[in-house]
Amino acid sequence: MGVLLLQSRDNRGRLYIVSTGPGNLLHMTPRALKALGEAECVIGNGFYLDLVMPMLAGKEVIRSSMGREVDRAKKALALSEDRVVAMVSGGDAGIYGMASIVLEVAERSGTAVPVEVVPGITAAVSAASRLGSPLSGDYVTMSLSDLLTPWEEIERRLDLAFQMRVPVVLYNPRSRGRPHNLGAAIGIARRHLPAETPVGVVRNAYREGEERLITTLGEFEDHFAFVDMHSIVFVGGEETRIWRDEGDERGIITPRGYHRKYVY
Structure with missing residues (x-):
């Protein structure tokens, strides 16, 4: 302090x-x-x-x-x-x-x-906890608001971030004034990541009306209407996977790497 x-x-x-x-x-x-x-x-x-x-x-x-x-x-x-x-x-x-x-x-x-x-x-941390553990290692946060940062610069940073193939957290993902920024960002993600990459959205994390969505990069466009300015979007990295229990979808995990060192 x-x-x-x-x-x-x-x-x-x-x-x-x-x-x-x-x-x-x-x-x-x-x-x-x-x-x-x-x-x-x-x-x-x-x-x-x-x-x-x-x-x-x-x-x-x-x-x-x-x-x-x-x-x-x-x-x-x-x-x-x-x-x-x-x-x-x-x-x-x-x-x-x-x-x-x-x-x-x-x-x-x-x-x-x-x-x-x-x-x-911060919102990335609170929302991540509602999905499981999508941010267990390195990750990037980006805001899609172009009120203070030119959109050209946001696009440049997004392209670099997705090239790293680590999870990317998108703040301010979709507003009435800029509804197309999310689609543009996901288009950049698809240049560098496969369609099966997990995507998670949490809306109103730890507040009244909390909702979550788990999908994939290839199918996310069909769910854009779910996303608003009270939402946080997680685009997984190359090791991120959807956690399933007996066929039921439970959440998203990005392994930190323990499997490379230990048997469990």
């Missing part, structure tokens, strides 16, 4: 960037719950605030919409000059979350507010 002090200061204000994990309070760290408990004011996107609402009684709550991340960061830092403030961020704040923009704004403004990033369970 680290507190970033841009300058020495004596007053009581501070900012916690609190990672909420998948959204279920049982999957938040004790440190994250303590930071929320200490906060006088909590700010964040309305969706993530709703997930932690039982922790917010008696606190000032400031709701912000998607696309207002810079304004949210500035507001949180300003409030933290003389108050204890928590900004909530889904999953892990340092992975496609709010930590980077808050620290960038803090750096450029020269603020003396102490900022602590409180880690959490």
